[in-house]
Amino acid sequence: MGFQFEHVLCNVCGVDDCHPVAVGEDFEYGTSDQEFMAVQCRRCDTVYLNPRPDSDGIRLAYPENYHAFQFDESEFGLVYRVRQRLEARRLLRWCRGLPDGAAILDIGCGDGFHVELLRKFGKPTWEVDGVDSDSRAVSGARKRGIDIHQGSIEELNLKQESYDLILMIMTIEHVCDPLAMLKAVSGLLKPGGRLVIVTDNTGSPDFRIFGNRHWGGYHFPRHLYLFNRRNLSQLCDRAGLKTVSVKSALSPVNWTYSFRNWIQDWKGPSWLKNRLSLSSPLALAIFTAIDLPLSMVGIGAILHGVFVKEKSK
Amino acid sequence: MINAIESRPVAILGGGIAGLTAALHLKNHRVPFVLFESSDAVAGLMKSERDDEGYTYDCGVHFLTNRLAAAIGMSKDCQPMARYGETVHLRGRCYSYPLGLLTSPKYLTSALFAKSKSLISSSGATARQYYSSQYGSRLAEEIAIPLTEAWSGADGDEIASAVGQKFSTGLARMMMLRTAAKMTKRVIGIGYASTIVESTNSWHVYPRGGISTVCQRMADLVRGSIKLNSKVEQIRVSNDRVESIVVNGESLPVAGVISTAPVHVLPRMIRGTNALDGLEKFEYRAMIFVNLKLDGPSGLTDVVTWVPERSYPFFRLSDIGMGLPWLVPKGKSQITCDIGCKVGDEHWTMSDDGLTELCLNALEKMIPGIRQRSCGSRVVRVPLAYPIFKVAYEAKRKAWEECSGVNGLLSVGRNGEFAHLLMEDVFWRTRWKVSRFLQNMGL
Structure with a gap:
């Protein structure tokens, strides 16, 4: 597949003053034999794909079997059940203090995994919506019996100031213009409403070790902007959202992919590569054990950010 | 604004x-x-021309990495280099650069002595002082200084030490990168970027249609x-x-x-x-690139051969087809001879046929029988090719x-x-x- 490339600016600083950090390829899905470059802003350290495929090209980088379109128990078995429990607990923690009848929106909800969890484990009076721009995600959600909106929140004409909580779980890194999206999110939140962002952490040791090619967080070419604690706060601040907290959290996913990509790229044994996958409980357990102490000292593989739209004075 | x-x-x-x-x-x-x-x-x-026979002529050797290709969105138009290595031709013998030179006891002892001395003394302001302090007087006088003089057209005492400072890759790092190159079967770029750090994940590629x-x-x-x-x-x-x-x-x-x-x-x-x-x-140094077209393999041992002896008209030879086979027709080879000169001097004003003869005569000493395999040449003259660090x-x-x-x-x-x-x-x-x-x- 050949892409048309576009050059972009750092979404946080609005300039392109960067140095190269990595060149890589689509190790996970092999949608293209093209190489892609990740650069790091010299002013704020935001990592971004530059040049990147234009918006038509990016769509082609999501194959039919993309995991977020269909993450189900039949394929992922034990991993699915464990993740379901952990994620439900995490979601309910973010929902603490929400009133009866609260409106919740999950942006970039994929096949509605989190929407389903909230409907199942949350208060029955909560109204939980999901949005995804890809029709295959909408079909995946339907299979779960969930209707979600298809499109971008900028286009969907959702009611302004109507949501108590908005979730962006592993979403912001896929967005072409995160600042524009966060401004739209700010418009959708009620005053005092909260935004939760979960994304890969460029301040983590796995980024330091694998960051010049094989880091799983690059997900070439699908992750367009990647953040650390500081620049994620800066970005939200530019969108008018105040930082409540940005903490690192445990995740074995990037470790698993990083090792897998490295072995694949250096032509290592395929039996080992095949054992490093998201459906392998052993691999996930090993990398959970590695990331656990790191997350305890604040350098875990992913970030959890909580931001609030301040009430007007 | x-x-x-x-x-x-x-x-x-x-x-x-x-x-x-x-x-x-x-x-x-x-x-x-x-x-x-x-x-x-x-x-x-960065011009290149392709002739009817399928030879591509660039102005000298260019180094492009997968990193630069990705930065300009053309990695799909590039191909990894098939091979890259350098040798030094000295007194009829070829030494691989740099490790082969260090198998010679006289170069090794001289280099070790200089390295230990350089820990306590400065490297000096001229190219001669710098190379002597870094590589030892033997390697400096027989190889590094003659090559720099041929490249620059000035005496080693007139050339500033900055000319050598870009080649800063240490031996340990070089060994690590070479090991990675062997494991990945990629031509990892070593010593060819100083602003951007070398990496095991940065290797040489080249556009299929030539550098232009x-x-x-x-x-x-x-x-x-x-x-x-x-x-x-x-x-x-x-x-x-x-x-x-x-x-x-x-x-x-x-x-x-x-x-x-x-x-x-x-x-x-x-x-x-x-x-x-x-x-x-x-001042800038002018260069003449004499591209010799040959039947069969060139006879050179590696992609780049450095020739420090003054008896040769050129100081560098590049076997284009060995590194970049798609730039040369099948069954043929192409040697580019780099001749440093001044605009208007005897080499600059020499006819293309004269330059071809000059190079073939000199190469005959290194690769006997090369003349019989010659099938033409293309000469490219560049008046302002390299800055001279005086x-x-x-x-x-x-x-x-x-x-x-x-x-x-x-x-x-x-x-x-x-x-x-x-x-x-x-x-x-x-x-x-x-x-x-x-x-x-x-x-």
Whole structure:
């Protein structure tokens, strides 16, 4: 597949003053034999794909079997059940203090995994919506019996100031213009409403070790902007959202992919590569054990950010 | 701010890789600009021609990495280099560079002695002092200094030590990168980027259509803002700031000038300031590239062969087909002989046939029977090929590298910085310098 490339600016600083950090390829899905470059802003350290495929090209980088379109128990078995429990607990923690009848929106909800969890484990009076721009995600959600909106929140004409909580779980890194999206999110939140962002952490040791090619967080070419604690706060601040907290959290996913990509790229044994996958409980357990102490000292593989739209004075 | 200067674009002088990199950077930042190229095509030194037989001729050896290819979005148009290695031909014997040289006890002891001495003494100001302190007097006198002198056309005592300082890769790092190259079966770029750190994940690639396709791709993105056959004759400074340029006899107000023009011509172009006085003394080395077409394999042992002995007319030989087989027809090979010269000297004025004979005669000593396999040649002459780092103007050169000394004038690229920069260095340094330039100018 050949892409048309576009050059972009750092979404946080609005300039392109960067140095190269990595060149890589689509190790996970092999949608293209093209190489892609990740650069790091010299002013704020935001990592971004530059040049990147234009918006038509990016769509082609999501194959039919993309995991977020269909993450189900039949394929992922034990991993699915464990993740379901952990994620439900995490979601309910973010929902603490929400009133009866609260409106919740999950942006970039994929096949509605989190929407389903909230409907199942949350208060029955909560109204939980999901949005995804890809029709295959909408079909995946339907299979779960969930209707979600298809499109971008900028286009969907959702009611302004109507949501108590908005979730962006592993979403912001896929967005072409995160600042524009966060401004739209700010418009959708009620005053005092909260935004939760979960994304890969460029301040983590796995980024330091694998960051010049094989880091799983690059997900070439699908992750367009990647953040650390500081620049994620800066970005939200530019969108008018105040930082409540940005903490690192445990995740074995990037470790698993990083090792897998490295072995694949250096032509290592395929039996080992095949054992490093998201459906392998052993691999996930090993990398959970590695990331656990790191997350305890604040350098875990992913970030959890909580931001609030301040009430007007 | 940009509205205020819409009628005053930034002028970019020169359509080589530095000028085009600057143009793309300005385009991304929506700063209006015009790129003026005095000839009828972009590419500068990165020109390539393909003949009817299928040989491609570039102006000397260029190094492109997968990293640079990705940065300009053309990794799909490039292919990994099949092989890369360097040897040194000395007294009829070939030593692999650098480790093969160290198998010779005289070079090894001399290098070890120098290395231990360099821990307590400085490396000196001249190329001779620098190489002697780094490699030992044997390696310096027999190899490094003769090669630098042939390359620069000046005596080792006249050349500044900066000429050698870009080759800074340590032995341990080199061994690590070479091991990674063996494991990955990739030609990892070692010692060919100083601005950007080498990495096990950065390897040599080359465009299938020759090096000029890099500039063509970049030019396609800014085509509407390029003016060919447009010679910038003057840069006018007023109130200590660049105000306008004169192009083909016409004056054009500009917000600033980004120049890739050879440094020594700038003092003749600038009006209204003496800040560039002294640059006219900077010298460039001319090069002749004699491309020999041969039947069968070339007979060289590696892609690049360094030839330090003065009895040979050339100082470097490159077997193009060994590294880049798609640039040479099947069953053939091509050796490029690099001859350093001065414009107007006996080599520069020699006929193409004369130069071919000269090279074949010399090569016959290294590769007996090569003459019988010769099937023609193509000679490329480049008047301003490499900056000469002379001690006489080294202080001025260092200051120039930092800043032009004129508000609104930025000089970039190998010609513009007067530095021996490789392509990837040119690309990134130009981007960073242009970023700082825009910031300083409030654009």
